Every structure is written in structure tokens, then in C-alpha cells.
Amino acid sequence: KDLAPASAIPSWPPLAIQCELWSNAGIGPARIAVMDRVATPKIALLGRSRDAPAGVCFVALDGDVAMLHALEVTPETRKSGVATRILNGAANWALSKGAGWITVNVTSANAPANALYRKLGMRPVAGYHYRRAPEVTT
Known part of the structure; x- marks a missing residue:
């Protein structure tokens, strides 16, 4: 889909404002360092609203699959x-790199994100859950 000028700006490494947006959402230097270590094509996208920074995400490519993270x-x-x-920008970038798929991980409890992904035609294809070991008392 064609985007309005400067509505999803790609960069790598991430701009300071992208790191600030992530930091404000609890994504700190350690997670950004993991993104930086990705050895395949990758970008950070800066979303804008009313000419101001408004969102950010990371996208990396593995073969024909693009993985969106940290939206x-x-x-x-x-x-x-x-x-x-931002997602349209990510999809356009992924297509330009030869990807046929774009994927996201999202918890089932994140209703707003799940609604967004459904609205865009995405659907669940797999699931997993975490287990917590019982507390050991002595």
C-alpha cells in the first residue's frame, strides 16, 4: 500500500528517537542490542503522526519471512x-527484500494488538505458553 510521505521512516541503526520511544515502553538497551546482533537484513521503522514521532518497530528478514518485533x-x-x-511500511520493506510472509508474536491477552492484526488480515498460525515451576519450600 502506498504511504503518505514520512509516515513510516526506515533506518538502521535506530535513531535516538526510536530508542527513546522503545525505552518509554520498557524496551531498553539490552533488547536493542539483541536486535543489533541480527545478522540478516533488518530495519527500525519510525511512525509519525501530525509531524511528530508516534511509534516504532523492528523488522528482520530470514529467507522469505519477515518478523516484526517491538511494535x-x-x-x-x-x-x-x-x-x-508502520505495519504497511514493514510489509512494503519486506516485499522489497523478497519476503512472502510477515509474522508477529503477540500474547492472546493483548486485545488491541490482536484486533489490529485481525483488521489487517493476519491470523494466528501457532501458539505457545510459558510454564512456571512450582515454588520449592524446604
Whole structure:
């Protein structure tokens, strides 16, 4: 889908404002360092709203699969189309690199994200869950 100018700006390494947006959402230097270690094609996308930074995500390619990670949108711009524009930008980038698929991981409890992905035609294809070991008392 064609995007409005400067609505999803790609870069790597991430810009300071992208790192700030991630930091505000609890994604710190350690997770950004993991993104940096990815050896395949990758980008960070900066989403904008009303000419101001409004969201960010990371996308990496493995073969014909693009994996979207760390999608964050500022609270004041949620439900304004920022995430949709970022995802469209991610899909356009992935297609330009030869990807046939774009994937995301999202918890079933994240209703807003799941609604967004459904609206964009995405569907669950796999699932997993975490287990917690029982507490050991002595």
C-alpha cells in the first residue's frame, strides 16, 4: 500500500528517537542490542503522526519471512492509524527484500494488538505458553 510521505521512516541503526520511544515502553538497551546482533537484513521503522514521532518497530528478514518485533505506539496516538502505517511500511520493506510472509508474536491477552492484526488480515498460525515451576519450600 502506498504511504503518505514520512509516515513510516526506515533506518538502521535506530535513531535516538526510536530508542527513546522503545525505552518509554520498557524496551531498553539490552533488547536493542539483541536486535543489533541480527545478522540478516533488518530495519527500525519510525511512525509519525501530525509531524511528530508516534511509534516504532523492528523488522528482520530470514529467507522469505519477515518478523516484526517491538511494535510500540505512544499512548496519545493509539487508534489513530500509526500502527497500521508502520505495519504497511514493514510489509512494503519486506516485499522489497523478497519476503512472502510477515509474522508477529503477540500474547492472546493483548486485545488491541490482536484486533489490529485481525483488521489487517493476519491470523494466528501457532501458539505457545510459558510454564512456571512450582515454588520449592524446604
